[in-house]
Amino acid sequence: xxxxxxxxxxxxxxxxxxxxxxxxxxxxxxxxxxxxxxxxxxxxxxxxxxxxxxxxxxxxxxxxxxxxxxxxxxxxxxxxxxxxxxxxxxxxxxxxxxxxxxxxxxxxxxxxxxxxxxxxxxxxxxxxxxxxxxxxxxxxxxxxxxxxxxxxxxxxxxxxxxxxxxxxxxxxxxxxxxxxxxxxxxxxxxxxxxxxxxxxxxxxxxxxxxxxxxxxxxxxxxxxxxxxxxxxxxxxxxxxxxxxxxxxxxxxxxxxxxxxxxxxxxxxxxxxxxxxxxxxxxxxxxxxxxxxxxxxxxxxxxxxxxxxxxxxxxxxxxxxxxxxxxxxxxxxxxxxxxxxxxxxxxxxxxxxxxxxxxxxxxxxxxxxxxxxxxxxxxxxxxxxxxxx
Amino acid sequence: xxxxxxxxxxxxxxxxxxxxxxxxxxxxxxxxxxxxxxxxxxxxxxxxxxxxxxxxxxxxxxxxxxxxxxxxxxxxxxxxxxxxxxxxxxxxxxxxxxxxxxxxxxxxxxxxxxxxxxxxxxxxxxxxxxxxxxxxxxxxxxxxxxxxxxxxxxxxxxxxxxxxxxxxxxxxxxxxxxxxxxxxxxxxxxxxxxxxxxxxxxxxxxxxxxxxxxxxxxxxxxxxxxxxxxxxxxxxxxxxxxxxxxxxxxxxxxxxxxxxxxxxxxxxxxxxxxxxxxxxxxxxxxxxxxxxxxxxxxxxxxxxxxxxxxxxxxxxxxxxxxxxxxxxxxxxxxxxxxxxxxxxxx
Numbered sequence: 001x002x003x004x005x006x007x008x009x010x011x012x013x014x015x016x017x018x019x020x021x022x023x024x025x026x027x028x029x030x031x032x033x034x035x036x037x038x039x040x041x042x043x044x045x046x047x048x049x050x051x052x053x054x055x056x057x058x059x060x061x062x063x064x065x066x067x068x069x070x071x072x073x074x075x076x077x078x079x080x081x082x083x084x085x086x087x088x089x090x091x092x093x094x095x096x097x098x099x100x101x102x103x104x105x106x107x108x109x110x111x112x113x114x115x116x117x118x119x120x121x122x123x124x125x126x127x128x129x130x131x132x133x134x135x136x137x138x139x140x141x142x143x144x145x146x147x148x149x150x151x152x153x154x155x156x157x158x159x160x161x162x163x164x165x166x167x168x169x170x171x172x173x174x175x176x177x178x179x180x181x182x183x184x185x186x187x188x189x190x191x192x193x194x195x196x197x198x199x200x201x202x203x204x205x206x207x208x209x210x211x212x213x214x215x216x217x218x219x220x221x222x223x224x225x226x227x228x229x230x231x232x233x234x235x236x237x238x239x240x241x242x243x244x245x246x247x248x249x250x251x252x253x254x255x256x257x258x259x260x261x262x263x264x265x266x267x268x269x270x271x272x273x274x275x276x277x278x279x280x281x282x283x284x285x286x287x288x289x290x291x292x293x294x295x296x297x298x299x300x301x302x303x304x305x306x307x308x309x310x311x312x313x314x315x316x317x318x319x320x321x322x323x324x325x326x327x328x329x330x331x332x333x334x335x336x337x338x339x340x341x342x343x344x345x346x347x348x349x350x351x352x353x354x355x356x357x358x359x360x361x362x363x364x365x366x367x368x369x370x371x372x373x374x375x376x377x378x379x380x381x382x383x384x385x386x387x388x
Numbered sequence: 389x390x391x392x393x394x395x396x397x398x399x400x401x402x403x404x405x406x407x408x409x410x411x412x413x414x415x416x417x418x419x420x421x422x423x424x425x426x427x428x429x430x431x432x433x434x435x436x437x438x439x440x441x442x443x444x445x446x447x448x449x450x451x452x453x454x455x456x457x458x459x460x461x462x463x464x465x466x467x468x469x470x471x472x473x474x475x476x477x478x479x480x481x482x483x484x485x486x487x488x489x490x491x492x493x494x495x496x497x498x499x500x501x502x503x504x505x506x507x508x509x510x511x512x513x514x515x516x517x518x519x520x521x522x523x524x525x526x527x528x529x530x531x532x533x534x535x536x537x538x539x540x541x542x543x544x545x546x547x548x549x550x551x552x553x554x555x556x557x558x559x560x561x562x563x564x565x566x567x568x569x570x571x572x573x574x575x576x577x578x579x580x581x582x583x584x585x586x587x588x589x590x591x592x593x594x595x596x597x598x599x600x601x602x603x604x605x606x607x608x609x610x611x612x613x614x615x616x617x618x619x620x621x622x623x624x625x626x627x628x629x630x631x632x633x634x635x636x637x638x639x640x641x642x643x644x645x646x647x648x649x650x651x652x653x654x655x656x657x658x659x660x661x662x663x664x665x666x667x668x669x670x671x672x673x674x675x676x677x678x679x680x681x682x683x684x685x686x687x688x689x690x691x692x693x694x695x696x697x698x699x700x701x702x703x704x705x706x707x708x709x710x711x712x713x714x715x716x717x718x719x720x721x722x723x724x725x726x727x728x729x730x731x732x733x734x
Contacts, residue, residue, distance in 0.1 A: 076461075110494025119493035126460065127493060131484050137450040138485065141457020141465075148413070148439065148463060171450035178445065332495040333529050335553035 013288065016227035021294040027069060027226055028289060029303050031061040031282050034085040036307040037094055038257075040315060041084065041101055041115075045261050049318075050101045052114050055082040059224075059256035062281035063188050064089050066221070066229025067156060067251070070237050076124050076142045076155040078135050081116035083128030086158070090125040092118070094310050095317035104321035111324045112332075132193075133166030135159060136185070140172050143181040147244065154182040154241050156233075162193025164210050165202060176246040177215030183246045184236050185216065188223065190255040195267040208250040216248045223253030224279045256280075390573055394536075395565040397543035398428045398504075402466065404575050405550045406436055409464060412550055413440040415451055416468030416504075425470045426506060426565050448474045452481040452503060456555075459501040460489065464550060472507040472559065473519050486555040487530030499555045502546070506560040508600060508651060509688050509699045518688035518695075520652035522598060525557040526628045526661065532556040532581055533628040537602035539569030541626055544579025552581070561600040582630035586639070590621035593645040593709050596636060597624055598658050601649040601681075601700060608705035620709060628658060636662070637670050644675040645712045651699050654682040679708045 018024050038056040045054045057064060064085040068077060079086040087097050092108050100107030101115055109119045116130040126142060129135040139157030146153040163169060164187055176183050187210075193201045204210050208218030221232035229251055236247045254276035258265050265273075286303075289295045295303075392400065406412045413436075414429060420443040423430035433441040444451045448469055455465040469475050475482065482503065490498045509518035525533045532554050536542040542560065549556040587602055588609050597605030602624035609620040621639050625631055640646050646666055648659035659680035666678050684698040 107494075109492060109496075112494050113492045117492050119496055121493070121496040126457075126497075127489075129485070131480055134453070134480060134485060137453020137481060138457035138460070140450070141454040141459070142461050143457075144454060145458045145461030145463050148458070168450055168453065171445070171447035172453070174445055175447060175450055175454065179442070332491045334532075335490060335495075335498045 014222070014225045014227045014284075016225070016231050018227070018288070018292055018294060019230075021289075024285075024289055024294050025299075025303070027065050027230075028282070028286055028295075029307065030089055031065050031226065031285065032303055032307040033094065033310055034061045034064060034088050035282055036304070036311045037084060037088060037097070037314065040311045041098070042257070042261060044098075044101065044315065050115065051103060052116070053081070054101070054115050054261045055259065056257045056261075057082050057085045057255070059276070059280070060188060060190055060253045061085060062226035062229050062285070063158075063186075063223040063251040063253050066223075066226040067158065067186055067233045067249075070230055070233035071154070071156055074124065074151070074153050075237075076126050076139070076146070076153065077158075078126040078139045078142065078155065079118075079128050079158050080132070080135060080160060080163070081128055081130045082160070083118045084115065086128065087118040087120055087125055090120060090123040092120040092123060092125065094314035098311075098314035098318040099321045102318040102321065103323065104318055105324045106317070106321040110332075133159065133163040133168040136163070136166075136168045136172035137175075139183050139185070140176050140179075140181050143176070143183045143246075144179065146182060147180075152182075152241055154184060154237055156184045156186060156237070158186045158188055160193065161187055161189040161191065161198050161207060162196075162201060163187070164207055165193070169210075170214060173211045173214040173216045173246065173248065177211075180245045182240045182244050184233070184240050185211070185246060185248045186233070187248065187250050188253060189250050190253050192255065192259065192267070194259045195263065195265075197267065206250075208248060211246075211248040216246050218248040218250060220250045220252065223251035224276075224281045224284070226281055226285050254279075389570040391568050392539050392543075392571045393565065394539045394542050394560070394567050394569070395426060395428050397539040397569070397571050398546055398560065399430065399432070400571070401543040401546035401550070402429065402432060403435065405464075405547055406432070406440060408575065409550075411462065412464040412466065413442065413458075414466050414468065415442045415444050415455060417444055417446055417451075417470050419443060419468050424468065426560075426562070428504075428560075428565070429468065448477040449479075449481050452478040452501075453485060455501045455503070456481055456485045456489070456499055459486075459499045459555075460497045464500050464502075466502045466504060466550060469503060469505040471517060471519075471562070472505040472521050473517050475503070475505055475521065478503075482525075482531070482555075482557070483528055487528050490554070491530060498553050500553045501555045502549045502558055503556070504546070504558040504560060506562045506565070508562045509683070509695060510563050512690055512692060512695060513688075514690040515687035520599070520650070520683060520699075522559055522628055522650070523652050523657045523661070525559070526658060527656075530555065531629060533559065534581065534626065535559045535599040535628060536579075536626065537561070537564065537597070537599055537624050538585075539567065540571045541579050541585065541624075543571050544577055545581070545626065548578045548581055551578070559599060563600055564603075567603075579626065581627045582632050583626065584632035584635040585624040585626050586635065587622040587624050588620065590619040590643065592619045592643055593621070593647060593712060594636065594639040594643045595620050595622045595705065595709065596646065596648045596659075596662060597622060597705075598628070598648075598650040598652075601651055604700065604702055605649050605705055608702045608709070611702060611706055612709055616706070616710065618709060618713065631662075633665060633669070637666070637673075640666060640670050641673045644673055646674070647679045647681060647705065647708045647712055649681045649700055649705055649708075651683050654680060654685055657682055676712045676714065679712045681705055681708045
């Protein structure tokens, strides 16, 4: 059996005390929503409603909710390819997240990004990113902008244990420390970089220490405990906001499901998974709330039912949402303006070059298809109007 | 009209845009205290301070990525990569992030980032430090690509690039930094992307020269006129994305012949792309196959005699033009095929 870090903290009860009831209830609701959403997304994937890769965060909900709830609304959150929960926790409606998985026009990335590339600019969820470690430099850039404009905003940048081996990890932590950028780097240590366990992919397995030589102090939280995650992240974020320098927080957690849906999980034993499932963050928190009288059994049940209903509605919405129209294929490749208009695309032989009805999209026509454009250029621009 | 060196024109563009827009700031290796490896940013640290002129660690991918994030948050970063060779280390941030974010997130965010870098051979820097990579960036939807050959274009295009909402790959040339040229004065003297420059008018053949090769092509055209009685029209596309194909096609319509000159490699190059476009869209205008003059299909050798024959010079362009004019032309040989520097020279 491959080794994995033992769950940390008390297996039965978090040492942290509960927040006020309304807050605790909302955390439970959001964790439950993420869990039910992910389960349903997996089902939809099995039914081929969802394409590509699907990386679920089941088991990691406390790391998502505990950390994000420590942010202010204006703070930036930036995540990875395992990012459905990060969109949901920031308030992106489940309908739009599910529609994105379905590749529909109403998806939160317009059906352009899919599972790995969720985005919600209005809620300062600055994206899921498909390249491991690709989001770290971007996080530093967001934080630089916060400083540049004299705000006290911070950026929370989450990534996995596997990303801590990328060049961008070392480069970004160094530059963030050097320039005193307000970023909390949160490594969500779910024990595996895809199918390679922590001890087999990282020489240093105490990940909170991995930034020390780069001038970034580390902290650790129990990522199976939303209370501990919240408390530690609140501390980290407050320090970063005040001191304007980065911190690294390791959230120790466990991914209950495979890396993606195409994962036979031959790299770990059922016993190991079962061992961690006993620390499932959602029932642990729910039972604690009941035990301490913050909610009753009926409400516990109702929270789950509400999450299921929200997910039902999300699926219904996604099913009903149209696919993006073919003529939108070229939209948003560029921000178009007089200065940047021009010849961007080759015509006639590229796949999908022509919309079935032969009509370029409005934006494209507006930018390129007007009568002032010389014939040769408009031929080239109309990418396929005259194909065949 | 004042005369400036290419590097001074670039520096002036940066200074003017930084004065004009507080959101514009610079990042790069040795751009501040050192004044820039090629002195483009000399003096800017003193004027604008460390907040806006930021010396960076040697971390190309991350420098570009910080630029991506800052641009997404509303700033206008200008990143200098010391040379284009190091852009390979930043390809993930340039391609997967800068170029794709606007599309991938359905227009919710954009990346008004300029990444400047010089390219080019001729200084005996060997295989890892002599690259010409216009074609790599030309390949990528979402990027704008500028290849200024003159001081005026260097300034006008860089100002346009900084004001654009899209990520711009701004490719300078190491051999041009000291070259002087007239530069229009005025803060709003911009050079628009997607408008080619007709460097010399002519009627017998169209010669498209990319980056430094626009200047080499101009010299070749002078030689062709003086010694061979050939009237060559020289076009400098100035930007490759967007590409002003209209101007090139109009010229080919007039001359019926075309030679494309680039310093980069022949396979999958700028010339290969342009030759395909011309054959697709102006086949009936052509009296001879489109010819290409490119760098040799080898890593750049260090030794001076080998380096010299591994990238195009005036003589290869003259030869290719005479070839495309056919046996009737003075000194011409049979047309057809692609000249690269080494083949023509050997």
